Amino acid sequence: MDDIDRALIAELQRDAGQAYAALGKAVGLSAGAAHERVRKLRERGVIRHTTVDVDPAALGRGVLAFVMVDSSAWMGDAAASFAAIPEIQEAHIIAGAASVLVKVRTATTEELQHVLRRLYAIEGVSGTQATVVLETFFERPVSAD
Secondary structure, eight states: OOHHHHHHHHHHHHOTTSOHHHHHHHHTOOHHHHHHHHHHHHHTTSSOOOOOOOOGGGGTOOEEEEEEEEESSOOTTOHHHHHTSTTEEEEEEOSSSSSEEEEEEESSHHHHHHHHHHHHTSTTEEEEEEEEOSOOOOOOOOOOO
């Protein structure tokens, strides 16, 4: 990746819906050259997908919690079980006191409790520790710099 690729990524993170002409102008390329660079970044897997940043509260998912999942067995093969719970936005195998860290968004704390019950139904899960977020200062994408 060169400086132009990094600039393209930064521009796309700022506004992924902009036209290739505007994108190219922002980084000093023609629209065609910008399109070709973006295509190659997608092919190489640098750009995994394009999405829209939506306010979770506006969609009825205002409760955010991070849940540490304890286990009695290796959880590395349980990705599909975690992915089957739609309220889980992210799931990570971690090192430390717990085995898995999940990011959960629900409408209410009662729904969060239901998600915790479903976590316990996953083979090998022996405990959870949930931390409910009161306020988010900021969230940011990974920087290309």
